[in-house]
Amino acid sequence: MTPGRETSDLVLQATGLTKRYGHVVAMDGTDFELSRGEILAVVGDNGAGKSSLIKALTGAISPDSGEVFLDGREVRFRSPLDARLAGIETVYQELAVATELDIAQNLFLGRELRKRGVLGDVFRQLDKAGMRRQAAEHMKNLGIRVQSIRQKVETLSGGQRQAVAVARAAAWGRKVIILDEPTAALGVRETKQVLDLILKVRDQGLSVVLISHNMPNVFEIADRIHVHRLGRRVAIVEPRTTSMSDVVAIMTGALKPDDMRSAVLARS
Numbered sequence: 001m002t003p004g005r006e007t008s009d010l011v012l013q014a015t016g017l018t019k020r021y022g023h024v025v026a027m028d029g030t031d032f033e034l035s036r037g038e039i040l041a042v043v044g045d046n047g048a049g050k051s052s053l054i055k056a057l058t059g060a061i062s063p064d065s066g067e068v069f070l071d072g073r074e075v076r077f078r079s080p081l082d083a084r085l086a087g088i089e090t091v092y093q094e095l096a097v098a099t100e101l102d103i104a105q106n107l108f109l110g111r112e113l114r115k116r117g118v119l120g121d122v123f124r125q126l127d128k129a130g131m132r133r134q135a136a137e138h139m140k141n142l143g144i145r146v147q148s149i150r151q152k153v154e155t156l157s158g159g160q161r162q163a164v165a166v167a168r169a170a171a172w173g174r175k176v177i178i179l180d181e182p183t184a185a186l187g188v189r190e191t192k193q194v195l196d197l198i199l200k201v202r203d204q205g206l207s208v209v210l211i212s213h214n215m216p217n218v219f220e221i222a223d224r225i226h227v228h229r230l231g232r233r234v235a236i237v238e239p240r241t242t243s244m245s246d247v248v249a250i251m252t253g254a255l256k257p258d259d260m261r262s263a264v265l266a267r268s
């Protein structure tokens with residue numbers, strides 16, 4: 001743990017997470033710490049175990065061992081829905097948008113608004129107009145341009161689909177937003193919009209986890225950088241005091257974090 005960092009500053013934490021698939025070790029006793037109100041970037045080579053870590057934190061996979069804590073209390077999410085109900089919104093690397101539904105329906109998926117009904121909750125009709133109105137307003141506030149909120153997501157470009165997924169997370173996240181490669185398919189303008197959105201979300205007091213291979217993006221917006229290698233966290237660095245080339249060297253094993261004064265060595 002970073003010196004001086006109180007446990008109560010941590011919104012999401014994990015210790016000793018492991019996960020094996022046969023002979024493949026996806027997580028090898030990794031730790032994780034996300035502070036309140038920070039943007040934490042998670043970087044690492046392909047196959048280092050970043051997505052597995054995120055999935056274990058959010059109930060998409062169950063780790064073989066290790067613990068996860070939200071606000072200092074141990075949690076065992078059995079599904080991503082469990083994590084969402086607890087205030088953690090995730091955009092997984094394999095995008096979870098329902099392509100046959102339109103943009104508004106995607107934004108409200110699983111949380112549909114219903115009209116006030118006289119027959120009780122069971123028979124209440126969907127408030128489609130209300131959802132479309134709110135969805136349009138939300139997309140506009142985020143600066144995401146789409147022709148129509150009623151456009152089916154399967155007709156959107158890859159970048160636009162990604163924007164819808166990020167918009168949904170930003171709309172509903174109460175504590176933590178986790179984005180696994182949110183700008184991978186985006187052009188320059190859309191990437192900037194997503195980065196601006198991440199900063200906006202952080203400034204509203206939420207905590208953000210950003211997995212990205214784009215080092216300039218990471219260095220532009222992250223408060224801290226968690227470096228992952230061979231299934232575990234090997235260092236936490238601050239972009240202000242560390243160079244991009246040093247981070248890449250830690251990722252690839254060319255530089256040991258204990259050779260650097262600015263890197264906080266993860267507990268092993």
Ligand SMILES: Nc1ncnc2c1ncn2[C@@H]1O[C@H](COP(=O)(O)OP(=O)(O)OP(=O)(O)O)[C@@H](O)[C@H]1O
Pocket residue numbers: 021024025026044045046047048049050051052053093
């Ligand atoms: N369901 C699975 N079955 C078998 N092996 C898996 C499974 N999920 C992940 N792995 C393996 O675990 C390791 C870590 O994968 P993971 O997807 O977490 O890496 P990553 O850091 O997210 O990589 P990338 O940067 O390419 O997205 C890889 O070797 C991968 O092949």
Ligand SMILES: [Mg+2]
Pocket residue numbers: 050051052093180
């Ligand atoms: Mg991944």
